[in-house]
Amino acid sequence: MSNQAAGASHRAAPVHTDPEDVSVLTALSAVADPVRIQLIRELAGSTDWTRSCGSFDVPVGKAALSHHFSVLRGAGLVEQRDEGPRRVNRLRREEFEARFPGLLDLLLRDDATQ
Numbered sequence: 001m002s003n004q005a006a007g008a009s010h011r012a013a014p015v016h017t018d019p020e021d022v023s024v025l026t027a028l029s030a031v032a033d034p035v036r037i038q039l040i041r042e043l044a045g046s047t048d049w050t051r052s053c054g055s056f057d058v059p060v061g062k063a064a065l066s067h068h069f070s071v072l073r074g075a076g077l078v079e080q081r082d083e084g085p086r087r088v089n090r091l092r093r094e095e096f097e098a099r100f101p102g103l104l105d106l107l108l109r110d111d112a113t114q
Contacts, residue, residue: 011082014069019076019092019099027100030075031107035060036068040077040091044108048090049081 030036035058042056053069060068069089072078076099079090096104 011087013082014073014080014087016079017074017076019095022074022076022099024100027075027077027096027103030071030077031103033068033071035064036072037107039068039072040104040107043078043089043091044093044104049083049088051089052086053080053089054086 031040038058039056043051053065056065058065069078069080073080077092077096079092080087093104
């Protein structure tokens with residue numbers, strides 16, 4: 001039975017990188033962009049799986065937003081899943097903290113540079 005027939009999304013499932021497979025350079029590069037920092041901060045203040053991609057108030061278009069989420073997935077920071085027509089997100093706080101202790105806390109501080 002095809003995904004369409006089974007009622008699944010027409011989109012390919014997002015690919016996730018295990019934080020254990022992420023280099024420090026990849027992690028730092030992912031968090032070097034102000035839009036991605038904003039996404040991380042908003043996710044940190046939200047309950048897991050409650051924020052769809054379109055619910056973030058960021059100054060970029062849909063294609064750029066998709067790219068930013070791809071970078072965050074590739075760095076092991078974000079996990080996504082499809083729920084009907086929506087793609088919802090969660091911050092992989094515990095997994096990322098285990099790989100890079102203290103980095104996420106630094107990013108989430110009020111005095112951190114945006």
